[in-house]
Amino acid sequence: MRDDAMDQAFILAKDHLKSFLRKVKKGHRLVAPVTNQHNDTLFCTINHLDRVPINLTEQAQNGIKSFLFPQQETLATYAVSADGYRFNRTDVRPEPTVYFGVRPCDLMAVLYMDVVFMGGVKDQHYLEKRQDSVLIGLNCNAPFANCFCSATKSGPFLETGFDLMFTDLGDRFLVEVGRPKGREMLQAWQQFFTPAEAEDTRAQYQLSLEAMAGFRLDVYADQAIQRLAAGLVPESVWEQLSLRCQDCAGCAYICPTCTCFTIVDRPAGPDCGERLRSWDACTFAGFTRLAGGHNPVAHKIHAIQTRFLHKLKYDVDKHGRPSCVGCGRCVGICFGGTDIVRFIKMAGED
Amino acid sequence: MSLMRSEDYLPRPAVIQKIIAENSQIKTFVLALADQQANQAFTYRPGQFMMVSLPHRGEAPISFSSTPTRPGTIELSVRRAGSLTAAMHALQAGDQVGLRGPYGRPFVMEDLQGRDLLVVAGGIGLAPLRSVINGCLDTPGHGKLTILYGSRVPSDIAFRGDIDIWQHHPAVTCHLTVDAPEPGWDGPVGLVTGLLGQVKVDPASSTALVCGPPVMIAAVLTALGKMGFADEEILTTMERHMKCGIGVCRHCHLDSKLVCVDGPVFSRAQLKKLQMDRL
Ligand SMILES: Cc1cc2nc3c(=O)[nH]c(=O)nc-3n(C[C@H](O)[C@H](O)[C@H](O)COP(=O)(O)OP(=O)(O)OC[C@H]3O[C@@H](n4cnc5c(N)ncnc54)[C@H](O)[C@@H]3O)c2cc1C
Ligand code: SF4
Ligand code: SF4
Ligand code: FES
Numbered sequence: 001m002r003d004d005a006m007d008q009a010f011i012l013a014k015d016h017l018k019s020f021l022r023k024v025k026k027g028h029r030l031v032a033p034v035t036n037q038h039n040d041t042l043f044c045t046i047n048h049l050d051r052v053p054i055n056l057t058e059q060a061q062n063g064i065k066s067f068l069f070p071q072q073e074t075l076a077t078y079a080v081s082a083d084g085y086r087f088n089r090t091d092v093r094p095e096p097t098v099y100f101g102v103r104p105c106d107l108m109a110v111l112y113m114d115v116v117f118m119g120g121v122k123d124q125h126y127l128e129k130r131q132d133s134v135l136i137g138l139n140c141n142a143p144f145a146n147c148f149c150s151a152t153k154s155g156p157f158l159e160t161g162f163d164l165m166f167t168d169l170g171d172r173f174l175v176e177v178g179r180p181k182g183r184e185m186l187q188a189w190q191q192f193f194t195p196a197e198a199e200d201t202r203a204q205y206q207l208s209l210e211a212m213a214g215f216r217l218d219v220y221a222d223q224a225i226q227r228l229a230a231g232l233v234p235e236s237v238w239e240q241l242s243l244r245c246q247d248c249a250g251c252a253y254i255c256p257t258c259t260c261f262t263i264v265d266r267p268a269g270p271d272c273g274e275r276l277r278s279w280d281a282c283t284f285a286g287f288t289r290l291a292g293g294h295n296p297v298a299h300k301i302h303a304i305q306t307r308f309l310h311k312l313k314y315d316v317d318k319h320g321r322p323s324c325v326g327c328g329r330c331v332g333i334c335f336g337g338t339d340i341v342r343f344i345k346m347a348g349e350d
Numbered sequence: 351m352s353l354m355r356s357e358d359y360l361p362r363p364a365v366i367q368k369i370i371a372e373n374s375q376i377k378t379f380v381l382a383l384a385d386q387q388a389n390q391a392f393t394y395r396p397g398q399f400m401m402v403s404l405p406h407r408g409e410a411p412i413s414f415s416s417t418p419t420r421p422g423t424i425e426l427s428v429r430r431a432g433s434l435t436a437a438m439h440a441l442q443a444g445d446q447v448g449l450r451g452p453y454g455r456p457f458v459m460e461d462l463q464g465r466d467l468l469v470v471a472g473g474i475g476l477a478p479l480r481s482v483i484n485g486c487l488d489t490p491g492h493g494k495l496t497i498l499y500g501s502r503v504p505s506d507i508a509f510r511g512d513i514d515i516w517q518h519h520p521a522v523t524c525h526l527t528v529d530a531p532e533p534g535w536d537g538p539v540g541l542v543t544g545l546l547g548q549v550k551v552d553p554a555s556s557t558a559l560v561c562g563p564p565v566m567i568a569a570v571l572t573a574l575g576k577m578g579f580a581d582e583e584i585l586t587t588m589e590r591h592m593k594c595g596i597g598v599c600r601h602c603h604l605d606s607k608l609v610c611v612d613g614p615v616f617s618r619a620q621l622k623k624l625q626m627d628r629l
Contacts, residue, residue: 075359078448080405084363084384085446087403120611121596122356260600263359263593267406275359275408282600287591306603314606 009196009204010175010186012166017173018049020192024098024185025049028134031067032100033060043067043099056101056168059144063106063256063327064099068113068129071253072278075125075263079272087275096132098185102162104155105147105327107137109256111161112323116259125277134181137162141207146328148219148341154325156211157204167204174204217328217341221312224347225322228313233347235301241343242300244336249281251330251339257311257323260287282306308343357596361403361448362388367423368443372508376474377439378415378427384446394418395456396481397587397615401595402426403448407434411592411610413478414452415509419488427477427508453595454614457482457559457585459489465557466493468549468579470570472500472542472562476509478587479561484512487519493556496549497524500542500566504528504535523549542566543573553578560586571618581619588613588621 012020024030030046032054041058076087102110110130117126140147140156149155158165163182167174174196177183186193227233252258262280267273280287283303315323330339368380383389394400394414401409416425430439438447459482467486469479476499486492497516501507507526516524525545527538538545542562558579560570567586574584590602590609597611605624607613 076361078403078405080446084365085403085405085448086363087360087448089358089360116598121598123596123598124356124358127356259598261593262599262601263408265406265408271405273406277359280599280601282603287601309605310600310603317606 009201010177010193011169011196011200012173012175012193014171014173016192020189021046021054021100022049023189023192024100027096029095029097030100031064031097033058054101056138059103059147059327060101060106061254061329063109063329064102065109065113065256065259067097067099068110068133069117069126069259069261069279072276073125074274075277076275077268077272078265078275081271094129094132096134097129098134098136100136101138101166102135103138103140103327104158105149105152105325106256107135107158107162108149108154108325109327110135112257112319112325113259115319134163134185135161136182136185137165139165139167139204139208139211141168141211143211143214143216144328145216146331146341147215147326148217148221148328149326150212150215151219151221151344152322152324152326156214157208167207169200169203169207172200174200217331219326219341219344220348221322221324221326221344224344225312225316227347228309229316237343237346238301238305240346241338242304245283245300245304245338246336247284247300247303249284250333252281252283252307253279254329254333256327256329257325258307282310304338308340308347311340312344357450357594359450359594361401361409361450363446364449366441366443366445366447369441370511372427372510373506375506376427376429376477376508378425378509379438379441379447380416380423380425381447381449382423383449389422392424394424394452396459396485397457397478398452398454399478399595399614400424400426400449400451401453401592402428402434402438403450404434404437407437409448409450409593410434411453411595413481413587413614415477415480417481417485417488419485427474427480429474451595453610455612457615459485462486462557463489464491464493466551466555467495468551468556468558468574469495469497469499470542470546470558470560470562470574471498472566473502473506474508475560475562475566475587477561479559480509480512482559483516487521492521495519495522496551497522498527498542498545498549499524500527500529500545500562502529504532504537525549541569543569546570546573546577551577553580553583557583557585560584564589571621575618579618581622582617584618585615586618586621587615590614 034052035041035055042062043060078087117123162178165176260280261277263277311324312322331341363384364381370378399411399413402412403409412426415427516522558574588609593599593601595610597608602609
């Protein structure tokens with residue numbers, strides 16, 4: 001396959017998917033969505049392609065945040081000895097990983113994490129996991145119940161940002177090549193791919209139009225963003241939302257773009273221990289508490305503001321787009337109805 | 351600081367060379383990195399801070415109170431506030447702490463060159479400003495320095511060794527005040543803002559540097575504005591809870607800013623753009 005031929009799209013027959021993934025697995029850990037016996041669909045490491053069926057029809061509950069930024073990870077171990085007070089890194093280098101079946105929203109979320117963890121000072125722990133990873137996306141022909149990625153411009157079809165992007169055309173996948181790692185992967189296993197025909201790209205276009213028409217929620221994110229920027233969202237909106245937030249952080253943990261964390265020491269003995277980093281949430285009371293007890297974000301209402309302003313105002317100012325990717329997960333998880341869709345609706349009302 | 355820098359979160363061991371008890375709450379730790387080569391190569395700027403580690407206690411951000419014009423060691427002045435700082439106060443010369451950094455946007459000494467400085471500090475707030483003051487005094491061509499320092503009570507006055515030198519320095523005017531007197535105190539009593547009216551400074555040729563408790567900072571910033579200081583020429587440092595020091599964990603958020611990378615030094619002009627009701 002010539003290099004300049006790579007700009008076009010390719011076809012992978014569905015019958016060949018397993019063989020392709022089997023090859024991929026030889027040099028990589030494979031992570032893909034799987035439905036378990038409890039009927040939960042989760043991204044997980046696939047050890048045996050024949051034993052676990054990859055589920056490409058449901059929305060995974062977890063996204064791939066935790067693979068690149070684990071809920072808890074050891075930053076270092078420490079020990080005090082005659083040598084002094086020493087810190088060491090213990091973890092082994094992460095395996096090169098292929099993430100397969102990543103939805104556009106979750107893919108955009110990884111690109112956002114790239115900016116957070118590698119845009120300024122590079123976070124070594126994130127970088128090591130990220131640099132050897134390949135993102136193979138799957139466009140969404142049919143949005144799920146709580147999806148609103150069209151409103152945040154992060155789906156349901158993506159044109160850039162991926163290494164490879166799959167679109168389900170029924171008996172075959174249309175495969176688009178994005179970043180260099182995708183190109184390498186396609187070149188390495190070119191026996192599985194044939195050039196796409198004009199009718200394939202036409203079929204993809206048709207599917208993307210149908211997907212755009214398939215959203216069930218009306219979410220006017222741009223309107224809320226504009227009203228936030230203009231300072232038009234009344235205090236009563238925040239008050240109402242804060243009344244029902246139970247401080248559980250479910251929204252932050254499930255959110256593919258929430259990346260706040262804390263760092264704590266866990267002693268393993270009198271003279272040694274681990275330094276851990278774990279997910280945290282800006283909505284927690286105490287997130288900003290200072291020594292002496294002074295807390296600049298003392299009220300629930302401010303904590304709620306912090307979360308939504310960060311996603312829909314500060315990041316718009318800083319990066320030109322909101323950091324909510326419209327995946328809808330927080331809508332399903334918040335029993336208080338304090339989710340971002342509710343906020344966008346309330347913020348947009350006069 | 352290069353944008354391409356990477357952070358592995360590994361503190362480096364540093365040895366306490368000497369401990370100076372500034373008052374009953376504050377100790378200054380004179381430190382050198384255990385690795386001599388690294389210690390020699392180490393550079394920093396006034397206003398920046400280090401993340402200090404102690405076994406089992408995690409980390410705390412502490413500003414440099416020393417000046418890079420006096421290389422070889424660094425000084426961190428620590429007020430006993432809680433778990434880590436109390437454990438640090440129990441250490442002896444020869445003991446080790448972990449250090450990573452330096453972090454944060456510094457005071458730009460080049461911009462202060464030749465300008466008169468009005469330093470207004472309360473309590474431990476003098477620590478980062480001591481770095482600026484001594485840095486200026488070490489650099490030829492500095493302007494006049496006026497230092498106003500407020501303490502709770504006379505026995506709380508920290509950095510007495512420096513204050514003694516400043517009070518005898520021809521280019522420095524240094525006034526102290528206390529919230530409450532103690533026997534033997536014949537100086538002024540009252541808030542540090544009260545001293546502002548008594549000093550002769552020309553706002554047009556001066557830069558004001560302010561650090562202390564949040565309420566004090568707020569009052570002083572307003573008073574300086576009334577005296578005619580331009581918002582760009584009023585600099586202060588902000589305190590926030592911090593975990594990473596590199597702008598990723600978001601613990602130190604101040605509206606759209608992250609204090610660890612966008613600060614801790616801010617001008618009043620920058621702060622005005624933020625929602626200061628949450629100061
Ligand atoms: C940029 C920067 C520079 C700084 N420079 C200096 C400096 O030069 N010198 C200096 O002394 N300090 C400085 N500080 C402040 C210093 O970092 C804090 O005092 C320090 O982190 C306190 O740590 P600690 O473990 O001793 O206290 P902690 O144990 O964390 O907390 C102390 C107190 O905070 C309150 N508190 C904390 N957590 C809780 C909780 N979960 N529930 C209830 N109450 C709680 C309690 O009142 C407690 O006694 C600086 C801070 C920043 C951000
Ligand atoms: S939010 Fe958009 S990209 Fe994400 S799963 Fe739903 S339709 Fe797909
Ligand atoms: S805020 Fe909610 S909808 Fe937006 S990205 Fe996070 S979990 Fe998804
Ligand atoms: S301390 Fe982590 S972002 Fe500032």
